[in-house]
Amino acid sequence: MPDMLRTLSVFLTKLITGVNPVWVDGVPRADRLRVYFANHGSHLDFATLWAALPREVRDKTRPVAARDYWGRSKFTRSVAGGLFNSLLIARSGITRQDNPIGQMADALRDGSSLILFPEGTRSADGVIGPFKPGIFHLAQKVPEAELVPVFLQNLNRILPKGHLLPIPIIGSVVFGPPLRLEPHEKKEDFLERARQAVLNLSSRTRA
Amino acid sequence: MNLSSPAAREFIVWIFGVLTAASATGYFLAKSAKSPAAKTTVKNLNARTNSWWLMTVILLGALAAGPGATGVVFALISFLALREFITATPTRPADHVSLFCSFFIVLPVQYWLVHAEWYGMFAIMIPVYAFVLLPVTAVLHGDAVNFLERAARIQWGLMVCVYFISHIPMLLHLPAGELPLGRQGLILFLVIVVQGSDVLQYVWGKLLGKHKIAPHLSPGKTVEGFTFGVLSASALGAALHWMMPCGVWQAFLISLLLCVFGFFGGLVMSAIKRDRGIKDWGTLIEGHGGMMDRIDSLCFSAPLFFHILRYFFRSY
Numbered sequence: 430m431p432d433m434l435r436t437l438s439v440f441l442t443k444l445i446t447g448v449n450p451v452w453v454d455g456v457p458r459a460d461r462l463r464v465y466f467a468n469h470g471s472h473l474d475f476a477t478l479w480a481a482l483p484r485e486v487r488d489k490t491r492p493v494a495a496r497d498y499w500g501r502s503k504f505t506r507s508v509a510g511g512l513f514n515s516l517l518i519a520r521s522g523i524t525r526q527d528n529p530i531g532q533m534a535d536a537l538r539d540g541s542s543l544i545l546f547p548e549g550t551r552s553a554d555g556v557i558g559p560f561k562p563g564i565f566h567l568a569q570k571v572p573e574a575e576l577v578p579v580f581l582q583n584l585n586r587i588l589p590k591g592h593l594l595p596i597p598i599i600g601s602v603v604f605g606p607p608l609r610l611e612p613h614e615k616k617e618d619f620l621e622r623a624r625q626a627v628l629n630l631s632s633r634t635r636a
Numbered sequence: 637m638n639l640s641s642p643a644a645r646e647f648i649v650w651i652f653g654v655l656t657a658a659s660a661t662g663y664f665l666a667k668s669a670k671s672p673a674a675k676t677t678v679k680n681l682n683a684r685t686n687s688w689w690l691m692t693v694i695l696l697g698a699l700a701a702g703p704g705a706t707g708v709v710f711a712l713i714s715f716l717a718l719r720e721f722i723t724a725t726p727t728r729p730a731d732h733v734s735l736f737c738s739f740f741i742v743l744p745v746q747y748w749l750v751h752a753e754w755y756g757m758f759a760i761m762i763p764v765y766a767f768v769l770l771p772v773t774a775v776l777h778g779d780a781v782n783f784l785e786r787a788a789r790i791q792w793g794l795m796v797c798v799y800f801i802s803h804i805p806m807l808l809h810l811p812a813g814e815l816p817l818g819r820q821g822l823i824l825f826l827v828i829v830v831q832g833s834d835v836l837q838y839v840w841g842k843l844l845g846k847h848k849i850a851p852h853l854s855p856g857k858t859v860e861g862f863t864f865g866v867l868s869a870s871a872l873g874a875a876l877h878w879m880m881p882c883g884v885w886q887a888f889l890i891s892l893l894l895c896v897f898g899f900f901g902g903l904v905m906s907a908i909k910r911d912r913g914i915k916d917w918g919t920l921i922e923g924h925g926g927m928m929d930r931i932d933s934l935c936f937s938a939p940l941f942f943h944i945l946r947y948f949f950r951s952y
């Protein structure tokens with residue numbers, strides 16, 4: 430049953446967003462350990478990026494989502510956990526036992542890839558905001574993971590923040606070449622480089 | 637359209653004969669093409685021909701299935717074209733409700749008005765009521781940035797993609813006379829002449845084209861392509877006069893008008909693409925680009941054709 434629901438979610442997501450992914454660096458093999466990080470403007474981002482992955486990659490890829498938002502009711506928990514196999518993390522009140530970086534690193538070491546939105550929240554106006562430092566700490570902790578920038582176009586127009594019903598605009602997903610943390614690279618430099626890598630992909634959309 | 641009538645059968649044989657000839661020509665051109673540039677051109681030509689097969693089958697199938705199915709097919713064409721149009725034109729989150737209503741209320745209602753044969757409302761719903769009500773939904777959000785541009789873009793999208801295209805199935809609801817292919821023949825006449833004009837302009841342009849006609853807007857279009865394309869498509873229209881409630885010369889002149897309007901339609905839509913920095917509206921139709929790339933000339937000639945028939949041939 431969850432399998433059918435997942436297939437249905439992929440179909441519906443592709444139908445609504447019209448997405449036909451672009452891989453700048455070629456389609457990845459399923460055995461790569463990857464962290465996909467993208468700009469965030471819509472509830473669709475999650476599902477769209479996930480649906481754009483090839484099936485064998487998708488089955489090993491877990492979205493990282495805010496527990497305070499997606500864990501708030503039984504329904505949202507079952508969508509995030511049951512359907513997408515999300516990793517729910519705390520955005521505040523972080524303790525040694527409840528540490529999102531540690532949880533993400535554990536998931537990567539278990540062989541899952543991750544989907545991450547480093548802005549931390551959805552942008553209301555489509556501008557890509559500054560990145561939160563989590564992705565830097567994760568890159569330090571799991572240096573073998575490839576960090577893949579992803580640009581999501583028009584999804585914030587299909588379903589903007591604060592709206593319930595999508596409109597049929599055509600979206601784009603562009604997967605860029607992977608980044609790695611350089612030796613001795615400073616946190617601010619890396620975060621800005623990662624953000625720029627997402628921005629640079631905006632010229633590679635299909636249209 | 638009654639497919640079993642002798643006229644319809646003969647017509648269908650002709651249509652598929654032309655497509656077969658086009659495919660055969662493409663096959664031999666592909667064998668003889670040497671330079672990489674020629675190979676690219678022939679490849680695109682053959683992709684276009686293959687898409688023509690599919691589009692012909694869909695249109696003939698819809699016409700044979702009746703006015704309801706024809707309306708649904710053109711509603712879908714409008715939907716896909718509007719989708720490409722809105723995707724390419726920037727809007728803001730405050731336009732969300734207005735856009736939602738455009739796709740899911742205005743578009744279906746327009747095609748329902750076709751089905752209901754409510755001509756008065758069909759003619760004014762988008763130009764008056766959508767014009768008035770859609771900006772209201774946007775203004776309630778209190779976002780004034782580029783307000784006139786945003787409202788104008790949505791209204792333009794609805795006019796070009798929905799209002800103009802809905803005149804094609806409305807041809808089936810014109811007062812009927814006896815025509816060899818029925819009122820479906822009017823749709824076929826319009827589509828064959830206007831799309832034929834596009835194809836013939838392309839072919840003549842490739843064969844003789846020297847002088848660019850609009851280098852800044854549409855670098856592929858040439859004076860030679862335009863002149864010979866429009867004239868030969870008008871001659872084609874004259875040859876198809878038997879489908880129409882008029883004589884040879886009238887059919888020729890109507891076709892000439894349709895082709896010129898269609899040409900300007902293509903040019904206007906090219907100007908919008910240029911401004912937005914895109915080459916094609918989409919990737920939906922192999923070899924042609926998006927839906928809007930295929931129907932731009934039809935958008936501008938369909939209302940004209942409808943009005944010519946409605947006001948000058950009322951008694952047929």
